[in-house]
Amino acid sequence: MGQPEREWHLTLTDNRPIQFLLTNRYVQPAVHVVTVSIFAWAIWSAFMGPQNPDTNFGSVAFFGLWWSSVMLISLVVLGRVWCYFCPMGAIVRFTQRFGLKRHFPMFTGPNARVFGISLSVISITAITFLFARMPMYKLGVVFSPRLIGYYFLSFTTLTVGVSLVFQRQAFCRYICPATGVMSVTSKLSPFEIRQESETGVPCATLEYQSEYLSTDRRCVSCMKCTTQQPDEDVGLRVRWPGIAAVHQRIPLADEALLVIILWAVFPVDHVLGDHAAALVPLGEPWSDVIAYSVSVGAAIGAYLGANALGTWWSSVDWEASFTRFAYAYLPFSIMYMLGNHVIPGLMEEGGALLNVFFRGIGVPLALPEALASPSTIATWEWVSVTIWPLIAILWGVAIVWYSAKFLTKSDQQAIKAIAPHVVLLVVSTAWIIGLFGPLH
Template identity: 25%
Template structure:
């Protein structure tokens, strides 16, 4: 028998728990979850790889390209907001990792180096893959996209042969870093009842049982206070002998100001994502050529690779430097904290506006190129059609982008207010100004016409 559910702070009511719904509870505890989604995803992944590597090299006619860059990539941030890191539970790479470990895995402990520097490696891999996309034209090359996926798959298999659980997902996956940061702003959380967990002797949520493996992301529900590395895979729910665990809706972004141990590498990634979102948007605008020409006048070369790399580095350094300067101002004038401490704490306030810029960019592709999926799917059956790819007008997309930027800017400012422990505007103004500037920059970028990925 389980103890009464502990009420959330500041609430007089028991929090809503999706696991109180019998169907959901039974489904998550069954062998079908998340397996049914994993096997479906694995089948689709196989088709995508096949099409990318053997289908037409024309990215505008390749079904795999449309599935990855027109559907999956734009939808991913939406999933992170709605259901946290659920994608990581059903990701084909994760399922392949599980299969490899069961068949040939040695289950050696994760190396201490990965435990200590894993998030930094994720930051680096995210930067390198984004850079490589522009240098090698991955998005516009079916073969390039296929090779990238196969390289990642090779890394998954290699780490799964040697190391326990999902070492790759936790310490090396570039998408995992993005998922971890964005899921902090998500509307769903998995937590344990502290009163019940305190009396538990089995620790089966972490160690596992005959019902399921222990947490693949090395999380211990009793001490979990954030959603950064929870995949909502359900294994801990299957293993818990006391029904201590709940899956609860929450206000998006509320986790950002309640982090007990903020980390430099996570705040750094939040700042880097802001720079990458900006450069991703700028490269799709007409002014991009002017920017490259301006850099070329300084470097005295017309090499795209050289000039883009410089622009890419500058774009990432701007939000990092801006956050550092704001942190320095705050530390020097109003806070009894160091610049580094402020950088770490307030870096998380970037996340909502990161999401807004990312979603706005992806929304353009999703809503103005969606029919590419329909046309490329017809090609499987020998039917060749073409036409307008958009489901809404560019003007409608632009209005939605403006709304997202406005909402993201406000949420980031509110995060500053809460992270700053509700201090006055006079005390927090460097961080408010920081967010406002990037909000305006994103707004201005979305006023300009963008190029499509497929035509």
């Protein structure tokens, strides 16, 4: 891959302290000692601390700050940068040294086809994401610190078990529910940290042929390439948000499927889930679980229908359009979570969350519970149901339009190919934000 244009590029390793942090082989292990220690303390606190989720260190660390704030915001801004810090990744790298070092089983060929598209082993991340998220909110794990402890202890056991059998960070690449999310959300990020050229150091995971660090796509930030080739510059690339979804080197249907699942479990399920008891009067948790499943099935079915209509009308290849056009729905999915949960949550309770977290690690804080005034919160609530969705729609339409330009020979054909998706995106967004009235 050629070097990026200089006007969109900043060489981070021109700064000596940053160069040391990125290329010294002892820095990341030291960071991992810290993150794994906090991770272990959070699990211990979930069991032994107060069983109020608002005051329990483990509950706040895992769900108040880690996933909903640190993870989601960092993914949108800087792509897969979290892999550098991830305690699970550190556990994987340590335990696989003592394992059987077997290759992770693959499935390829004409038999691995669903909905008329070829899928690979990467699709497992979509399944693990679905099953990992479901107990959090549908079975009440997030509301019980002790259940949170069992949840992450079980997850750690799975991580260790997989790593003791398979090599090359197989858990991080194919099983971790966050890795698939990071692979697709990284395409929206306006920044990418990457080495400026091929290093000649074979990727430790053998995931792809390119030999350079990147916070885009499926690099797990093992830092092998930077530590073995410390003289190779690492740069910060600035790009149009979403351009990576348009200019995909190797478009994967697996990742497109995960985009639709994110659309299902973030905005769609939040609407259906809020009315699960009325729609499915079976009592909790069955009504919530069924609503969750219906959301996934409805989202996939709606997308397949829109794609079928678009390919029939425009004669665009079915699998190519399935793979590329899914990203039209990604901006709203992520912005919905940010606008309706993450940002207002930090505004209303961010101070309290930070107080609990830092007190848990021995640093007393006394911040006010809310980090914003009531008027600011009210203004944001108005923005989140007016301007925010409009930006998401325009962002998604721009991505799908430029993607269609790659697949078609004329603007007219491109319009025909994406028109059903644009209609579905606009109508579903209007339904989700309540423009059609309350759901009964």
